Amino acid sequence: MRKIDPEKHAARRQVILDAAIACFARKGFHGTSTAEICAEAGMSPGNLFHYFPTKHAIIAAIVEEERQETADFFRELHEAPDLFAALLGFMDAAMGLAADPVYSSLALEIAAEAMRDERIGALVAANDAEMRAALSALIRAAHARGQIDTAIDPEAGARWIAALIDGIFGRIAVDPGFKPDQEGATMHLLLTRFLRPPRDAASASSDAAEIG
Amino acid sequence: MRKIDPEKHAARRQVILDAAIACFARKGFHGTSTAEICAEAGMSPGNLFHYFPTKHAIIAAIVEEERQETADFFRELHEAPDLFAALLGFMDAAMGLAADPVYSSLALEIAAEAMRDERIGALVAANDAEMRAALSALIRAAHARGQIDTAIDPEAGARWIAALIDGIFGRIAVDPGFKPDQEGATMHLLLTRFLRPPRDAASASSDAAEIG
DNA sequence: TAATTATTAGATTGACTACTCTAACAAATA
DNA sequence: TATTTGTTAGAGTAGTCAATCTAATAATTA
Numbered sequence: 074m075r076k077i078d079p080e081k082h083a084a085r086r087q088v089i090l091d092a093a094i095a096c097f098a099r100k101g102f103h104g105t106s107t108a109e110i111c112a113e114a115g116m117s118p119g120n121l122f123h124y125f126p127t128k129h130a131i132i133a134a135i136v137e138e139e140r141q142e143t144a145d146f147f148r149e150l151h152e153a154p155d156l157f158a159a160l161l162g163f164m165d166a167a168m169g170l171a172a173d174p175v176y177s178s179l180a181l182e183i184a185a186e187a188m189r190d191e192r193i194g195a196l197v198a199a200n201d202a203e204m205r206a207a208l209s210a211l212i213r214a215a216h217a218r219g220q221i222d223t224a225i226d227p228e229a230g231a232r233w234i235a236a237l238i239d240g241i242f243g244r245i246a247v248d249p250g251f252k253p254d255q256e257g258a259t260m261h262l263l264l265t266r267f268l269r270p271p272r273d274a275a276s277a278s279s280d281a282a283e284i285g
Numbered sequence: 286m287r288k289i290d291p292e293k294h295a296a297r298r299q300v301i302l303d304a305a306i307a308c309f310a311r312k313g314f315h316g317t318s319t320a321e322i323c324a325e326a327g328m329s330p331g332n333l334f335h336y337f338p339t340k341h342a343i344i345a346a347i348v349e350e351e352r353q354e355t356a357d358f359f360r361e362l363h364e365a366p367d368l369f370a371a372l373l374g375f376m377d378a379a380m381g382l383a384a385d386p387v388y389s390s391l392a393l394e395i396a397a398e399a400m401r402d403e404r405i406g407a408l409v410a411a412n413d414a415e416m417r418a419a420l421s422a423l424i425r426a427a428h429a430r431g432q433i434d435t436a437i438d439p440e441a442g443a444r445w446i447a448a449l450i451d452g453i454f455g456r457i458a459v460d461p462g463f464k465p466d467q468e469g470a471t472m473h474l475l476l477t478r479f480l481r482p483p484r485d486a487a488s489a490s491s492d493a494a495e496i497g
Numbered sequence: 498t499a500a501t502t503a504t505t506a507g508a509t510t511g512a513c514t515a516c517t518c519t520a521a522c523a524a525a526t527a
Numbered sequence: 528t529a530t531t532t533g534t535t536a537g538a539g540t541a542g543t544c545a546a547t548c549t550a551a552t553a554a555t556t557a
Binding site: 074075076078106107108118119122126127128 | 513514515516517518519523524525526527
């Protein structure tokens with residue numbers, strides 16, 4: 074008998090995923106036919122459906138791939154001496170990804186699909202929760218080292234940092250004048266003012282008073 | 286002969302638009318068939334296509350409707366005595382809209398469609414440019430009154446405020462724990478620290494130094 | 498009232514959809 | 528070598544899609 078070669082199998086799956094990513098970024102999930110993915114991947118529908126049972130399974134695999142990549146990125150982040158600087162580095166990396174039109178189109182498409190299809194929604198929500206958990210852990214560690222203002226609640230801070238990342242992708246989608254490589258300075262200023270510990274106790278408490 | 290009654294005509298169009306909004310929010314633009322819109326609107330396809338030549342024209346009309354509403358909102362904003370407070374009010378209103386699942390689904394769907402269809406993309410970009418122009422004008426006026434830090438460039442500031450709004454909708458899409466009515470305080474803190482004039486000149490310049 | 502035209506219904510069309518089926522081919526084991 | 532089984536192709540299926548067409552009806556004006 075013959076056994077399945079896991080490496081070859083995975084490589085073949087990846088060919089399909091890469092083709093699907095290109096198509097979904099170009100025309101969206103529902104705007105792409107399985108025939109188009111077949112053409113991009115250079116294979117027959119019989120072959121494609123040998124590796125994925127449904128079109129839905131393809132986008133689910135893409136979301137899972139995404140999760141892996143984000144998790145890998147965070148694994149290295151905690152070793153940095155200055156955690157606030159590490160956070161800025163993470164945000165710069167997010168800007169770099171957003172600058173890639175394929176990546177940003179895909180991210181937006183997945184977010185939209187998450188609202189329509191609750192199976193995708195659950196996967197995306199899990200990814201997001203994982204990222205926010207890493208971010209709030211980073212904030213907590215930075216609190217201990219005095220690198221981020223303890224007035225910032227770790228969970229709330231993580232949420233708004235995540236919102237800012239979502240916002241970057243939103244800008245790419247609707248604002249052709251938003252150039253990631255020129256917007257880094259303002260983003261750093263925003264994050265610095267939002268998160269950095271105040272120089273003296275008085276100014277921190279007066280900020281808090283203003284938001285009442 | 287018989288002339289077209291503009292009021293009746295507009296009302297009938299609105300029935301279709303409202304039905305389409307409900308459908309698009311539920312299942313997305315490409316996930317919704319014209320037959321579904323007909324069912325929701327309670328009319329035949331012949332009738333629907335009497336008022337809109339294509340399905341695309343329907344979503345285009347929805348985007349235009351959106352533009353009107355945003356413009357109306359900004360018209361009143363400039364008369365406020367405290368422009369920073371007015372901005373916070375605007376952001377609170379955005380959070381209120383985002384809390385409506387129909388509105389937020391639709392906004393995300395339109396953003397995703399803007400990346401796929403350049404005709405929609407152009408409409409959405411025009412809306413966004415209009416909103417950012419209003420925001421930067423508000424920042425400039427606030428500069429003159431000392432209500433917003435002059436270290437914030439009006440255009441860059443407007444871009445990142447817009448990014449924050451996009452981010453709110455992103456949170457709604459992927460983070461079920463994001464409750465708009467509980468996140469206002471952190472948002473106000475972020476905006477206050479980002480935009481408010483510093484209490485003394487020294488701290489403003491030291492912020493600037495940190496982002497180098 | 499007669500003529501005109503806006504409005505509406507609903508069956509229909511041809512293209513397209515995700516996916517299946519059958520069968521051939523290729524590789525690896527016994 | 529013989530056999531098993533993973534891999535591939537491509538025609539085919541049942542159904543859906545946006546949009547059209549024909550024709551009937553309702554409202555307005557002359």
